[in-house]
Amino acid sequence: MLLIIIIFDNLIVLGYSYSIGRIQWRKDPSEKLLDRSIGWKLKIVDLTVSLSDRAAVSHEKRVFVKKVREGESGIWMEDIHMTSGIGTHMDAPSHFYQEGRGIDEIPLSQCMAPACVIHLEEKVGDNSDFVVMEEDLIEWEERYGIIPESSMVLIHTGWDRFAEDNRSCSKDKKGCHFPGISSKAAALLVDRQVRGVGIDTLEIDPGNKKELKAHQILLQEELIVVEGLTNLSKLPPKGSFVFLIPIKIAEGAEAPIRAFALVEEVY
Numbered sequence: 001m002l003l004i005i006i007i008f009d010n011l012i013v014l015g016y017s018y019s020i021g022r023i024q025w026r027k028d029p030s031e032k033l034l035d036r037s038i039g040w041k042l043k044i045v046d047l048t049v050s051l052s053d054r055a056a057v058s059h060e061k062r063v064f065v066k067k068v069r070e071g072e073s074g075i076w077m078e079d080i081h082m083t084s085g086i087g088t089h090m091d092a093p094s095h096f097y098q099e100g101r102g103i104d105e106i107p108l109s110q111c112m113a114p115a116c117v118i119h120l121e122e123k124v125g126d127n128s129d130f131v132v133m134e135e136d137l138i139e140w141e142e143r144y145g146i147i148p149e150s151s152m153v154l155i156h157t158g159w160d161r162f163a164e165d166n167r168s169c170s171k172d173k174k175g176c177h178f179p180g181i182s183s184k185a186a187a188l189l190v191d192r193q194v195r196g197v198g199i200d201t202l203e204i205d206p207g208n209k210k211e212l213k214a215h216q217i218l219l220q221e222e223l224i225v226v227e228g229l230t231n232l233s234k235l236p237p238k239g240s241f242v243f244l245i246p247i248k249i250a251e252g253a254e255a256p257i258r259a260f261a262l263v264e265e266v267y
């Protein structure tokens with residue numbers, strides 16, 4: 001025991017602190033890492049919901065089962081059985097078109113880009129049937145300029161407050177209700193030649209729409225579609241750089257992603 005304490009005492013010098021049974025970061029080293037190493041004053045914003053049996057999933061029944069087991073040699077392992085479109089995830093074109101590219105075929109260069117964040121949370125409020133229109137995007141462009149080619153458009157509805165809550169998909173006889181984007185808004189984004197579109201609801205199409213037009217329009221043109229983002233409130237309308245990186249599932253139609261953004265710190 002004494003030996004362990006000494007080891008952990010040493011680790012404290014390196015920036016760790018010790019709590020029983022676990023090593024915990026005393027301070028998030030990533031906060032200042034970019035500052036120190038390359039002199040950029042950048043903040044990292046995590047845009048990902050943790051995967052658990054509370055993470056939201058649309059329409060289909062949620063599957064998330066994590067079994068912890070002790071492997072040989074006394075190490076701990078986990079077997080996970082889950083829906084690939086759970087929590088913060090990406091849809092590949094093959095989700096809608098069988099011949100379309102799978103998750104593993106999406107180039108990494110398409111998964112990172114400067115972000116245009118469309119803040120609509122005040123307009124959306126509690127309206128679970130809110131539809132993001134072409135006009136909402138044009139309004140953004142009137143303030144911040146034309147959405148640039150090869151950028152990533154992120155739609156902030158504020159719905160991430162329900163990310164681990166059944167209200168993310170308030171069900172009635174008509175089905176599931178949550179905000180999404182119109183087919184015309186999707187067509188405008190294809191026209192702008194952006195790399196992809198992300199949203200903080202369960203799906204890019206509004207929950208109450210039977211036909212998934214926005215999905216079809218975006219995936220047919222091989223744009224990436226990301227759903228279930230969180231923390232978009234922490235991003236400025238313009239000026240951040242996002243990374244939306246999927247797990248590389250061979251021929252996967254959907255995959256959980258780690259999403260984060262770099263935002264310039266104002267000192």
Ligand SMILES: [Zn+2]
Pocket residue numbers: 091202203204215225227
């Ligand atoms: Zn989808």
